[in-house]
Amino acid sequence: MSGLDHIPAVIRLAFAFVFILICIRKKLSLGHAFLLGAIALGIMFNLGPLDIAQGALSSVLYPKTLSLAVIVSLILVLSDSMEASGQMKRLLSSFRGLIVAPLINLVVFPALIGLLPMPGGAVFSAPMVKELGYDSNLDPAQLSYTNYWFRHIWEYWWPLYPGVLLATTLAEVNIWTFVSIMFPLTIAAFIIGYLPIRNIKTPSPVQTVRIRPPLGPFFKELLPILIVIVIGLSIGTILSYTITTFTIAKETGLIIGLCIAIGWIWYTNNFTIKKIRQRFTDPHIISMVYMVAAIFIFKGMMENSHAVEAINHELATLHIPMVIITILLPFLVGSIVGITVAFVGSTFPILIPLIHTSGEWQFAMAYIMLAIGSGFLGVLMSPLHLCLLLSNKYFGANLSAVYKLLVLPCACFFVASLIWFGIVWRMYL
Secondary structure: OOOOOOOOHHHHHHHHHHHHHHHHHOOOOHHHHHHHHHHHHHHHOOOOHHHHHHHHHHHHOOHHHHHHHHHHHHHHHHHHHHHHOOHHHHHHHHHOOOOOOHHHHHHHHHHHHHOOOOOOOHHHHHHHHHHHHHHOOOOHHHHHHHHHHHHOOOOOOOOOOHHHHHHHHHHOOOHHHHHHHHHHHHHHHHHHOOHHHOOOOOOOHHHHOOOOOOOHHHHHHHHHHHHHHHHHHHHHHHHHHHOOOOOOHHHHHHHHHHHHHHHHHHHHOOOOHHHHHHHHOOHHHHHHHHHHHHHHHHHHHHHHOOHHHHHHHHHHHHOOOHHHHHHHHHHHHHHHHOOHHHHHHHHHHHHHHHHHHOOOHHHHHHHHHHHHHHHHHHHHHOOOOHHHHHHHHHHOOOHHHHHHHHHHHHHHHHHHHHHHHHHHHHHOO
């Protein structure tokens, strides 16, 4: 026994974990927080400076790290290009009138915005929700809740979300398997989300009668997103089956799909060289790439330090069920930081090896689903969630009033997640 080996591994990991959370709360970037946390973890598990540096370098040069960094960057470029070109506004305008039911229109607008990840995206859909919501006599808290909740119904599985890509990469699971298991959570979130607004009064059918616009303009504006999903995932699937040794086949397909979609936006919207250059000089892109690299350095440090093996041995003696760890750890981190990639990046490098070493890997998808569901509930309830803060500010809603509306759907969603966990568990028996 040497160095800090006399301290239980759980305590040492908890120290590194809390250190990351403190860094985030102190307004350090996620990249800085994870990098410093990785160094702290290495020190706590007796790794020398050279071992830490070598581990960090190998993690950064890992093909999955590089490909994910490229994908996240391109997603941000796609999102920014659609916004800068006015294509996102045209998409929403072309959708208006396709559905005449006011309540459905009210929730579909933020859901449409939710298809395209963007920081503070809830503000983008807020003006339309405000216009439609006042016709339905919603108060500011109900408007903010509706805009906030339905903006996030896709984040459990939609492949354009960095948190989803990070989860599938860290867990090394097939994207289609992941989507098929996670998609029911979106259905549950959509249905449950109606509970707080189920009794609102909507305009009479006479007031809402409109001549439906054609579908063509809507699908034309939606085309870039369709290109990414259909072409990107199809190419990735084909590559993975034809070149079995190509470890980043699916990621390559998504990169190709994103490049085609971005090129299409630039071409159809007559982007100049200057305008294109501006899309790549966004500091947010650099910070996201740095964050991805730092998360994989943290993951690599977990492996190199053999922390998980030591922790698994200690947890086995404490007889803590894996399901409890899977629920509590992501939820606590999600509620503290309010960012999906943060709870995925900090908890999955711990959870995935624990599932492996616990002998329950056949149920991995059930655990992953529960971890995502629990963690994202924490994110939704976090007072630090940017979309919640911006949505409340736009509508002039009180935070406590919005929280009261969130309690019931969050509780129901948690129950639905547990039920689905049991079903998925039995599927893999």
